[in-house]
Amino acid sequence: MNFAPIDWIIVVVYLAASLIMGVIGKRYVGSITDYLVAGRELGPYVGIATLAATEIGTITFMYYAELGYKYGFAAFAAAVISGVVMIIVGRTGLIISRFRELKLMTVPEFFERKYSPGLRILTGILVATGGILNMGVFLKVEGEFLTIVTGIDPRYLVTVMTVILLLELTYTVLGGMVSVVITDFIQYALLSVAVILVSIWAVLHTGWDSMVTKVVTTMGHDGFSPFTNPRFGVTFLIWQLLLWFALHTCWQTTAMRMFSTRSPEISKKVMTWTGFIFLGRGMLPILWGIAALAMLGTGPAGKDGVLLPVVGGQVLQPVEAMPAMLARILGPGVRGIVVAGMLAATMSVNSSYLLGWSSVISQDIILPVRRRLGKGPLSSRQQILLNRLANLFVSLFVMFWGLYYTLPGAVYLYLHITATIYLAGAFTCAVGGLYWRRANVAGGYAAMLLGAAGAIVPYFFLHWGENVTGFAAFGLAALGFVAGSLLWKRGDAALEVPHA
Amino acid sequence: MRSWLTFWTLWLLVAGASFAAITVVVIVKGARDLRDMFTGLKRSREE
Numbered sequence: 001m002n003f004a005p006i007d008w009i010i011v012v013v014y015l016a017a018s019l020i021m022g023v024i025g026k027r028y029v030g031s032i033t034d035y036l037v038a039g040r041e042l043g044p045y046v047g048i049a050t051l052a053a054t055e056i057g058t059i060t061f062m063y064y065a066e067l068g069y070k071y072g073f074a075a076f077a078a079a080v081i082s083g084v085v086m087i088i089v090g091r092t093g094l095i096i097s098r099f100r101e102l103k104l105m106t107v108p109e110f111f112e113r114k115y116s117p118g119l120r121i122l123t124g125i126l127v128a129t130g131g132i133l134n135m136g137v138f139l140k141v142e143g144e145f146l147t148i149v150t151g152i153d154p155r156y157l158v159t160v161m162t163v164i165l166l167l168e169l170t171y172t173v174l175g176g177m178v179s180v181v182i183t184d185f186i187q188y189a190l191l192s193v194a195v196i197l198v199s200i201w202a203v204l205h206t207g208w209d210s211m212v213t214k215v216v217t218t219m220g221h222d223g224f225s226p227f228t229n230p231r232f233g234v235t236f237l238i239w240q241l242l243l244w245f246a247l248h249t250c251w252q253t254t255a256m257r258m259f260s261t262r263s264p265e266i267s268k269k270v271m272t273w274t275g276f277i278f279l280g281r282g283m284l285p286i287l288w289g290i291a292a293l294a295m296l297g298t299g300p301a302g303k304d305g306v307l308l309p310v311v312g313g314q315v316l317q318p319v320e321a322m323p324a325m326l327a328r329i330l331g332p333g334v335r336g337i338v339v340a341g342m343l344a345a346t347m348s349v350n351s352s353y354l355l356g357w358s359s360v361i362s363q364d365i366i367l368p369v370r371r372r373l374g375k376g377p378l379s380s381r382q383q384i385l386l387n388r389l390a391n392l393f394v395s396l397f398v399m400f401w402g403l404y405y406t407l408p409g410a411v412y413l414y415l416h417i418t419a420t421i422y423l424a425g426a427f428t429c430a431v432g433g434l435y436w437r438r439a440n441v442a443g444g445y446a447a448m449l450l451g452a453a454g455a456i457v458p459y460f461f462l463h464w465g466e467n468v469t470g471f472a473a474f475g476l477a478a479l480g481f482v483a484g485s486l487l488w489k490r491g492d493a494a495l496e497v498p499h500a
Numbered sequence: 501m502r503s504w505l506t507f508w509t510l511w512l513l514v515a516g517a518s519f520a521a522i523t524v525v526v527i528v529k530g531a532r533d534l535r536d537m538f539t540g541l542k543r544s545r546e547e
Contacts, residue, residue, distance in 0.1 A: 028538060028541040028542065028545070029541075030541075030544065030545040031544075034541060034544070034545075038537065038541070039537075039540060039541045039544055041536070041537040041540035041541055042533070042537060043532075043533030043536055043537065044533070045525070045526050045529040045530040045532075045533045046526075046530045046533035046534050046537065047533070048522070048526050048530075049526050049527075049530050052526075073504065073505065073508045076508050076511060076512070079515070080511055083515070178537075178541065181534075181537070182534065185530055185531075185534060188523075188526070188527075189523075189527050192519070192520075192523040192527075195519070196519070196520055196523075199516065212505065216501070220501075221501050221504075224501050224504035224505060224508070225501075225504055273522055276515075276518035276519070276522055277518070277519055277522055277523075279511070279514065279515035279518060279519070280515040280516060280518065280519030280520075281519075282515075283511065283512055283515040283516075284515065284516065284519065287512065
């Protein structure tokens, strides 16, 4: 066991405080709007904290560190694209500002306003499928991190996963977005301290020169240039640009923060400043991965040709290198703070994702289907109950998927492909629906179906590479949208924008 | 290779510095935002 008593005390105090604060959120929830979008009362600073905390998890650190370990400094390109695109979206207000004006609660709700109730249901199904598959690997990867850093026996991985899930489920189910925002704020503070501590520790212990030398000797020029690195290249960079524009505007958990702000102007401000945080969110963990390569990369070459990490004579996988390095370099006390920070990151992401996907299941699938069946509307209280049940369902699926699904490649690329399942079509429909007069429901259906097929079929059945798959999905979605809209001449109703 | 390294080092410095600076501002000013959120939620429950 790597954990000293002081480390356990820090972690337990954090968990207890987080749980108590989360449960307190319940007393402020009166309606479904409070539950899903915190009554649209988010100010800019807490908005930045909750958006950053939602999208910074242990899973984020793990996949970026894995990229750094495998592809060196060239991997920085992925992080820079994510941050710069976010700043552009924030400055221009692309999609987010219009979405906020529409007072949406979920992204698929837009599809009913602009296109048709049927397309909302289809989008809801694709959003939930892509999102839950995406979240499905979180617990396993996060559990691996915790077992390696703390030294808990790997046989207890399932127990660790279950405890993490139960804690975050408790407060998410009770207080919805209000609890998530409160805990996000605390968690953001803690995870930021951990990120800064780990970055300083990693560079100090490894040495900048030895990190550069290791990348030079193992990867050469490819370890620095994203254009010549065979894993990346121009196709990857264009796919990433498209994907990040889609993620920052149409990803349910990100969009929910924009819906929760007090005004469209605040949503733009939140997005812009979080963009700067996103630069560090990606680049700093990639740096940890490079440090882990310099420190532990002495084993035989893996299937990517990268030297595998070795710890105590045992050969590990590249994704395990960063936590193994932390277990080695962090001393008592600091290790406790870092693990508490990582747990904070884990819980903030998972709780937001649970709320995000369960809200889509309840608001965009179950409720519209009930309406179609001619059943009466549910009260706010009944909708909250429905959401809580959806939360439980998502949790059970995530546990199951995490235990039985084996990732075929790098975690980062898997997550982006599962996101592409709905983002390719959703982003196309959002841009077209808001900024192109000829957009219509036929184009919407074509974009959603072709975008999803373009991601699922090549990746899961034809086993194509992620770059080509992602590119194909966005291309097919755009093609389907334009062709469908032009061929189907009937115009759509104007968007209904509610007055403040 | 040297120019790529310089390029990435500059980005890394910008990323690290902005991450730390924004975090400090958010933590200091975010508490007031949270209080305002509670007040707003309480008010809307009472209405």
